[in-house]
Amino acid sequence: MLDMPPPPNAGGAIEHRLDYADGNRRRVFVTHIETPYPKGRLIVSRTDTRGIITQCNQSFVDMSGYERGELIGQPHCLLRHPDMPSVAFRDLWETVQAGRQWHGYVKNLRKDGGHYWVFATVVPNIRDGRIVGYTSVRREPSRERVAQAEASYKEWIRS
Amino acid sequence: MSFNFTVSPSFPAERISDWYIFNTWLQRSLSIPIHLELHDGFDAQRAAIEAGQVDLIHANPFDASLLVREKGFRAIARPDGAPDEMVIVSAQGHPALAIDDLPPGTRIACANDPCVNTIGRILLEPANLGADNTVEQQRGTYIQVAKDVLRGQADVGFLPVGAYRGLSSLVRRELKVLVTSDIQVIHHVFLLGRDLHARADDFVRILLSMHETEKGQDLLSALGATRWQAVEQEDVEFMIDIISTLTQ
Known part of the structure; x- marks a missing residue:
């Protein structure tokens, strides 16, 4: 996965290096700017069994800050924010690979280094008894739940 | 043998007669007897489904989940236009x-x-x-x-x-x-039960060409659509996966 280029206003952005479970690393630049979740929308995407994005709706494109062509074919962890503990994603993968649904609060990284919070549900796409991919649907979380998740994730990262 | 057709009860009451006209058109086009039963509510419709009294249905996305995954129904078409919001x-x-x-x-x-x-x-x-x-x-x-x-x-x-x-x-x-809501991805779909799977190609052919005649256009307009679009089984499976995330 390509490193994130420094945003034009890189003065306010903080550089992080993300280490993924598969051994890949990525440099990202993060700002404190939060994009509000768009009212009434669901963000929908689909990946293959390796987590490569194969399909997404317009809300996914809009919120990510990328063009659709920049998203399709990329690993879903393109949206991973350094404030998210890796244990959350480990739990996600273990759950869906076992054929079960996973849900949780997620802080996603935008192309511009900003972020947005979602309540995400991920389901395995089971066809003829076999997992052929995963569908993720995100909805708007309450601010109270986001605050709780944010506090927990900080604690998880520290420990 | 007559086949039983029903429509998810979410449509506006003023369209009841239009669905009867649609059913008449369907029977004439396919030369098979089809009985339209419009249920008073979702509970009555679910009971009819459970009792095996539904052979074809214009179903809302939630009912489609049950019918496709558990009852062996096959999705063949959906009305074009805005999704269900x-x-x-x-x-x-x-x-x-x-x-x-x-x-x-x-x-x-x-x-x-x-x-x-x-x-x-x-x-x-x-x-x-x-x-x-x-x-x-x-x-x-x-x-x-x-x-x-x-x-x-x-x-x-x-x-x-x-x-x-x-x-x-x-x-x-x-x-x-x-x-x-701006969900974008969930729609009503037209489904056939197992007893009609052998006629699926005929249903698809007449539904997808319905807009090509003036009468067909009028009827589609009365039902709030301009044409039927083909639906692949995987499109519906994807919609069902999405629905399953909403019912948590």
């Missing part, structure tokens, strides 16, 4: 200007459409409102839902966009929309 409304004079303004104890008027109600509940989540801190008042029709809101007997009402637009302009002026 809903609105949450309050009375013009209600103090809430947005969903976030709604407090615990909010009274919700809704019909018994599981699709509309599930999406409505999701749109209330940002205000931390759930089944445990709201009061739900189920009504028989969407007109009654609007009346409850206008009379102050409910703080908000759940309405499909089609039903909201079908209200008189006078009623709509007295309501304000707090949020409109």
Whole structure:
């Protein structure tokens, strides 16, 4: 996965290096700017069994800050924010690979280094008894739940 | 042998006769006997499905999940146009200007459409409102839902966009929309039960060409569409996967 280029206003952005479970690393630049979740929308995407994005709706494109062509074919962890503990994603993968649904609060990284919070549900796409991919649907979380998740994730990262 | 056809009861009441005309057109086009049974509500329809009394159905996305995954129905087409969306409304004079303004104890008027109600509940989540801190008042029709809101007997009402637009302009002026769903990806679909799978190609052929005649266009228009679009089984499987994430 390509490193994130420094945003034009890189003065306010903080550089992080993300280490993924598969051994890949990525440099990202993060700002404190939060994009509000768009009212009434669901963000929908689909990946293959390796987590490569194969399909997404317009809300996914809009919120990510990328063009659709920049998203399709990329690993879903393109949206991973350094404030998210890796244990959350480990739990996600273990759950869906076992054929079960996973849900949780997620802080996603935008192309511009900003972020947005979602309540995400991920389901395995089971066809003829076999997992052929995963569908993720995100909805708007309450601010109270986001605050709780944010506090927990900080604690998880520290420990 | 006559086949039983039904339509998810979420359509506006003024379209009842149009569905009967559609059924007559379907029978003549296919030269097979089809009996249209319009059920009073979702419970009656579900009971008919469970009793094996449905062979073909124009189903809402939630019923499609059950029918495809558990009953072996096959999706063949869907009406084009806007996907299934809903609105949450309050009375013009209600103090809430947005969903976030709604407090615990909010009274919700809704019909018994599981699709509309599930999406409505999701749109209330940002205000931390759930089944445990709201009061739900189920009504028989969407007109009654609007009346409850206008009379102050409910703080908000759940309405499909089609039903909201079908209200008189006078009623709509007295309501304000707090949020409109923009789900984009869920639709009604036309499904065939196992006994009709062998005729699926015939159904697809006549439905997809329906808009090519003036009579077909008129009928589609009456049903709120301009044409039928082909649906691949995987399209519906994907929609069902999405639905399954909404019912948590």
